[in-house]
Amino acid sequence: MKKILCLLSAIMILLCMVACGNDKEERAEKPNPVEEQTTEVDVNSLLMSMREALVGFPQYTTASSHDENGKVIEGWEDVFMLSLYDGFDVSKVKSYAIAYSTVQTADEITVVVLESKKDTDELKKQMRARVSDRITLFETYGPSEVSKLQNAKVISKDNVCALVISDQPEKAEEAFNNELK
DSSP states (O other): HHHHHHHHHHHHHHHHHHHHHHHHHHHHHSSOOSSSOOOOOOOHHHHHHHHHHTTTSSSSSEEBBBOTSSSSSSTHHHHHHHHHHHTTGHHHHHEEEEEEEEESSSEEEEEEEEOOOGGGHHHHHHHHHHHHHHHHHHHHOGGHHHHHHHHHHHEETTTTTEEEEESSSSHHHHHHHHHTT
């Protein structure tokens, strides 16, 4: 009788182990129900919509990762890192566009589309650091521009981030939100 009970116990233990193993396999095969939300956007178009919302945006120049036809511009990564966000991992950037003043004002609009939403906080931190650096710079040679920098807006939706330095950053933010509905 003891042998039969031992044998039945061993069989029950094996069945339990097999059942638990199958449950783990089923859970591993199920896709994660929470998928990352990303937004596809033409950075040049979004940048221009935001710029057009700003009455009196000064004479400016632009730089972008893509030309007006959507073709990738060779070497854009170097321009991004050298002029904007040295230290930010450019492999996390899908595309970007910037419009900045050429008449020695602080005005700027930067739009960056990231590969992943998870990097948004890091980029927003970099954008705020850029504003702080520019405040230090403008305190010396353009103190009248410091208030624009102090009121700068860093905004985001999903994997798209923007920095707006202007007298009317809320208008550019409104354009940003309208374009990304």
